[in-house]
Amino acid sequence: CEGPCLGPGKWPVCLCISEISLRARGLLIQKKRAFVFCFAESSTKIPKGLKSECLGLFFFPMITKVPSEKILRAGKILRNTILSRAPHMIRDRKYHLKTYRQCCVGTELVDWMMQQSPCVHLRTQAVGMWQVLLEEGVLNHVDQEHHFQDKYLFYRFLDDEREDAPLPTEEEKKECDEELQDTMLLLSQIGPDAHMRMILRKPPGQRTVDDLEFIYEELLHIKALSHLSTTVKRELAGVLIFESHPKAGTVLFNQGEEGTSWYIILKGSVNVVIYGKGVVCTLHEGDDFGKLALVNDAPRAASIVLREDNCHFLRVDKEDFNRILRDVEANTVRLKEHDQDVLVLEKIPAGNRISNQGSSQPQHKYIVMSGTPEKILEHFLETMRLEATLNEATDSVLNDFIMMHCVFMPNSQLCPALMPSQGTEQEKMDYALNNKRRVIRLVLQWAALYGDLLQEDEAAMAFLEVYCIDQTYTTIRVPVSSSVKEVISAVADKLGSGEGLIIVKMSSGGGTAPLPEQEGPSTGTVGTFELMSSKDLAHQMTIYDWELFNCVHELELIYHTFGRHNFKKTTANLDLFLRRFNEIQFWVVTEICLCSQLSKRVQLLKKYIKIAAHCKEYKNLNSFFAIIMGLSNVAVSRLSLTWEKLPSKFKKIYAEFESLMDPSRNHRAYRLTVAKLDPPIIPFMPLLIKDMTFTHEGNKTFTDNLVNFEKMVCIYAQI
Ligand code: CMP
Numbered sequence: 001c002e003g004p005c006l007g008p009g010k011w012p013v014c015l016c017i018s019e020i021s022l023r024a025r026g027l028l029i030q031k032k033r034a035f036v037f038c039f040a041e042s043s044t045k046i047p048k049g050l051k052s053e054c055l056g057l058f059f060f061p062m063i064t065k066v067p068s069e070k071i072l073r074a075g076k077i078l079r080n081t082i083l084s085r086a087p088h089m090i091r092d093r094k095y096h097l098k099t100y101r102q103c104c105v106g107t108e109l110v111d112w113m114m115q116q117s118p119c120v121h122l123r124t125q126a127v128g129m130w131q132v133l134l135e136e137g138v139l140n141h142v143d144q145e146h147h148f149q150d151k152y153l154f155y156r157f158l159d160d161e162r163e164d165a166p167l168p169t170e171e172e173k174k175e176c177d178e179e180l181q182d183t184m185l186l187l188s189q190i191g192p193d194a195h196m197r198m199i200l201r202k203p204p205g206q207r208t209v210d211d212l213e214f215i216y217e218e219l220l221h222i223k224a225l226s227h228l229s230t231t232v233k234r235e236l237a238g239v240l241i242f243e244s245h246p247k248a249g250t251v252l253f254n255q256g257e258e259g260t261s262w263y264i265i266l267k268g269s270v271n272v273v274i275y276g277k278g279v280v281c282t283l284h285e286g287d288d289f290g291k292l293a294l295v296n297d298a299p300r301a302a303s304i305v306l307r308e309d310n311c312h313f314l315r316v317d318k319e320d321f322n323r324i325l326r327d328v329e330a331n332t333v334r335l336k337e338h339d340q341d342v343l344v345l346e347k348i349p350a351g352n353r354i355s356n357q358g359s360s361q362p363q364h365k366y367i368v369m370s371g372t373p374e375k376i377l378e379h380f381l382e383t384m385r386l387e388a389t390l391n392e393a394t395d396s397v398l399n400d401f402i403m404m405h406c407v408f409m410p411n412s413q414l415c416p417a418l419m420p421s422q423g424t425e426q427e428k429m430d431y432a433l434n435n436k437r438r439v440i441r442l443v444l445q446w447a448a449l450y451g452d453l454l455q456e457d458e459a460a461m462a463f464l465e466v467y468c469i470d471q472t473y474t475t476i477r478v479p480v481s482s483s484v485k486e487v488i489s490a491v492a493d494k495l496g497s498g499e500g501l502i503i504v505k506m507s508s509g510g511g512t513a514p515l516p517e518q519e520g521p522s523t524g525t526v527g528t529f530e531l532m533s534s535k536d537l538a539h540q541m542t543i544y545d546w547e548l549f550n551c552v553h554e555l556e557l558i559y560h561t562f563g564r565h566n567f568k569k570t571t572a573n574l575d576l577f578l579r580r581f582n583e584i585q586f587w588v589v590t591e592i593c594l595c596s597q598l599s600k601r602v603q604l605l606k607k608y609i610k611i612a613a614h615c616k617e618y619k620n621l622n623s624f625f626a627i628i629m630g631l632s633n634v635a636v637s638r639l640s641l642t643w644e645k646l647p648s649k650f651k652k653i654y655a656e657f658e659s660l661m662d663p664s665r666n667h668r669a670y671r672l673t674v675a676k677l678d679p680p681i682i683p684f685m686p687l688l689i690k691d692m693t694f695t696h697e698g699n700k701t702f703t704d705n706l707v708n709f710e711k712m713v714c715i716y717a718q719i
Pocket of ligand 1: 290291
């Protein structure tokens with residue numbers, strides 16, 4: 001607010017300013033009326049007793065635009081033609097005891113326009129053409145209150161605002177005759193846009209059926225909406241809002257803010273700006289932006305800054321967007337930076353794989369299909385829900401990233417990306433602080449998933465120490481048997497001060513448990529073996545297998561699948577567990593083959609089948625399969641006399657077990673069985689490994705610098 005009489009901060013200075021400046025010529029003549037118009041449009045009450053002196057002060061600094069020469073000329077030509085062909089149209093008119101000087105009637109202007117040119121077929125077309133003149137102040141409503149309407153309302157040409165407006169000379173009339181058709185053509189070209197703006201400025205509740213039809217027709221030409229159905233476009237016609245901004249450099253919204261609207265560019269262009277990166281891309285007429293925050297209920301992923309003066313947008317507010325568009329929006333979103341794809345997102349129904357069901361949750365969500373490592377990280381940090389607790393299911397999405405990042409973004413690349421960007425400016429502080437909280441959250445989840453393995457990585461350790469300057473996170477190394485006091489003193493050493501330190505919680509991520517090498521038996525042990533019950537044996541085996549299985553870190557599966565040499569890491573626990581499978585299998589074969597007595601062999605066979613049955617009961621599928629595979633080994637299966645002597649009850653059970661191993665239809669029988677089991681289970685590890693290898697070898701990890709994140713998610717799901 002510039003005017004001293006108006007009081008600071010009282011006046012809306014957004015849309016109405018561009019309105020005023022568009023009407024510059026009109027203002028200079030009719031200041032007060034124009035002022036009234038301005039507030040009427042911005043729906044603010046008109047202050048009573050406004051002094052005319054202060055209007056000047058208020059207005060003059062803002063007048064930046066005058067009607068364009070083209071439109072001024074168009075107005076002159078139309079006025080002169082009317083004066084020469086139908087002079088009665090412009091005259092003094094009375095309404096409610098008041099006389100309005102030298103004005104025309106809306107309906108008559110529309111009639112006249114339609115008679116002048118065969119290219120104007122519809123009254124709405126003519127309305128748009130007159131609206132062009134009105135928007136630039138070349139034609140004005142006598143009370144400055146209305147946009148152009150096909151009604152009994154009075155409008156006056158700019159030239160007639162002067163009391164002594166000159167009549168056109170003969171020569172001028174002739175010139176105007178010659179130029180009339182070109183003028184009509186010009187106005188008919190830009191008329192529809194002006195008409196559209198006029199309708200879109202009306203509050204949605206005031207749009208008529210014709211208005212909605214008109215908007216709908218115009219929406220058919222907008223690129224960003226081309227994929228939408230007729231029904232959706234018709235619904236949009238009722239809620240779209242016109243928004244314009246006069247100045248380049250205006251920030252439409254900032255990165256990190258809550259998303260409230262989706263935008264389509266009608267005119268002009270904007271820059272997409274990201275902290276620490278600057279301008280990453282430019283969007284033009286027909287492009288859209290701002291839906292990510294709405295669909296994912298996440299903060300804005302970038303700031304949007306106007307690249308030129310006088311940009312026009314169509315805006316859909318969040319509530320309408322969610323109602324009309326969320327579920328029908330395009331399936332794929334590609335984000336670009338410097339003309340390169342950096343993130344490809346795909347829409348999936350929420351609750352499918354991401355377990356955040358519940359009626360208040362969005363119906364759909366965009367998930368990452370591929371992207372550059374840095375952009376994927378940026379996306380996860382941005383969409384992270386800080387308010388959720390660490391073990392809430394929503395974070396499983398982040399786990400995909402944390403677990404799999406070693407494949408496409410080694411710690412030496414991840415850690416620098418997590419560091420706060422240098423040279424933080426004051427205006428970014430909020431964002432940076434928020435971001436820091438997100439990084440800490442990620443690091444906590446990282447530490448929880450990796451456990452002790454994180455300590456083996458130099459890059460990660462160095463990073464965690466740097467981050468502790470903030471005193472938000474620190475890592476120390478102490479023996480497992482340390483007392484509370486010892487832990488505190490180690491932390492105090494690290495932080496340089498022990499004041500106020502208390503231990504809140506201690507927990508262990510579980511370590512690796514190297515086991516002594518197991519020698520396979522060289523002589524049959526059937527004698528002692530007979531003394532033990534099958535159930536006890538299966539139980540002991542399961543306890544042992546569980547311990548081994550539990551020690552296998554998820555990362556080992558990743559290293560194994562993607563090739564351990566790529567990571568320079570060992571997979572000792574996984575190797576042990578896999579060896580255990582072979583061990584059991586060969587133990588079964590060895591015991592049976594080392595037993596020379598037929599009757600004892602039959603007993604052994606029965607025993608193994610029983611053990612297998614108990615293993616299955618204990619959900620130890622690894623040993624179950626190892627035993628069955630041992631029994632089906634040719635060295636055993638060829639012992640036809642032994643099998644003949646096996647009681648038919650056992651034959652039946654064995655046949656049933658064997659059918660579970662049937663590899664047809666991708667081990668369907670096994671998968672169905674496992675699907676019915678509640679965890680914890682010890683899975684048939686070789687099949688899991690086969691599945692992961694299959695996924696790995698059948699899908700590229702990178703395509704054109706973009707990480708195939710869908711593959712990562714797929715493999716992590718198997719893990
Ligand atoms: P949203 O996060 O709602 O707000 C910023 C918008 O910028 C974002 O949605 C996208 O529509 C758009 N955008 C375009 N390119 C990028 C990019 N490379 N990174 C982030 N956002 C982008």
